[in-house]
Amino acid sequence: MVLPEGFVVPPWYLLVPAVVILGGVVALLWAIDPPVTDRSVLAFAPWMMFGAALHVLYKLDAFPPAIEPLFSAPMVYVVTAIVAGIVWIVAVFLHIGGLQPTIARFVGVAGTAFFTVFAMVAILQSIDAGTFDPFWPVIAVVVTGIVTTIAWIALSLWFTDVAATTGATGVLVVFAHTLDGVTTAIGYDVLAVGEDVPLSLLILEAGESLPTAEYVGAGWLFVLVKVVLGLVILGLFREYVEEQPRQARTLLALVAAVGLGPAVHNVLLFIVT
Template identity: 75%
Template sequence: MVLPEGFVLPPWYLLVPILVVLAGVIALLWALEPPVTDRTVLAFVPWMLFGSALHVLHRLEAYPDQFETLFATPTVYLVTAIIAGGSWIIGIFLYAGGLQSTIERFVGVAGTAFFAVFTMVILNIGWEEGTFELFWPVISVVIAGIVTAVAWIALSLWFTDVAATTSATGALVVFGHTLDGVSTAIGYDVLGAAEDVPLSRLILEAGESLPTVEYIGAGWLFILVKVVLALVIVGLFKEWVEEQPQQARTVLALVAAVGLGPGVHNVLQFIVT
């Protein structure tokens, strides 16, 4: 099995309009050609978190049956992209009309508001069901922050030009994938959570076969793979960021979302289940 468990597409009468709207959003953004800087990427972080919250609510069966497939993998990514892209377009027009000082401010504030509202719904569900627990989720974020800091300092010392060129976007890539690795490892080793992604499960099983499993668990190998992979990707993007920063940072933002989204999803899920 190559696809993760829970991978399901909505019926065609929902999927086709989603694809059409997404194509329209992408086409309009392509025509507007908004600048993409580190600030732009950071402004979209709340939207990455928002997508995670949408999917957690799907896991909690909070949506009506006729719409729940919209928030399963992979359609939740498309839905999130449409809403986030729409906010970007609105921000561009507000900035052009002099109603906002920057495009990023509107995008970031709107994303934060969406994420905050949906996160409160998730936390309320956990509180009402008596499953609310913060210890391991907080530990996951703290450890991920420490590991990211160490990895980024090491990159800055040995490959200074890579860290300087990719800057905050590169650091976000490393943090996102580190959080995914740490939260997955804690879920697997400590909380007994199952891993849905086949490739990730293979790495965890490989760690479980090592003699170190009795002392530090199986997840450390997964963390190592995620951190090294993130650093390698950041290094490979250096020249592209120098030559075509707008396109390169856009793709790097997507790479960051692939790590940060699942990582935040794990953290939110651990809080309420």
């Protein structure tokens, strides 16, 4: 199996309009060519988290059956990109019209609001159902903060040019993939949660076959791979960021989203189930 479990292709009458709308949003963004800086990338972090909240609500059967496939994987990424893209376009025009001091602030505040509302819906449902439990998610976030700090300090000391060039975008990439690794490890080793992604499962099984598995579990290897992967990607992007910062930071934002989306999905799912 190559595709993750739970991979759903929605009906054509939902898929086609969503793809067409996404194409229109991307085309308009291409035409207006908004700036992409460290602040821009950080402003989109809540939107990555918003997509995760939508998918958790999908797993909780919170959406009407008619539109439920829109929030399955991978369709939820398309829906999130559409909403975030439209907000980005609105932010650009508000900034041009002098109604907003910066584009990034509007995008970030709107994303935070969207994520907060939908995450709270999931949390309130779990409280009503008696399944609310934030212990391991909090542990995961704390451990991720510590590991990210250590990794970034190491990068800054040994590859100072990479850390200086990628900046806050680089920190987000490392944090996102570290959180994905830590939450996956906790889910696999502590909470007995199965892994849907075949490649991730392969790494976890490799960790399980090591002599250390008896003492520290299998997930540590996955965490290590994710942290190293994030750092290596930053190293490979250093020259690209220097030469074409806008395109490079856009791609790094996508790299961060690939880690932060599943990671926040894990955190929320652990909290509510």
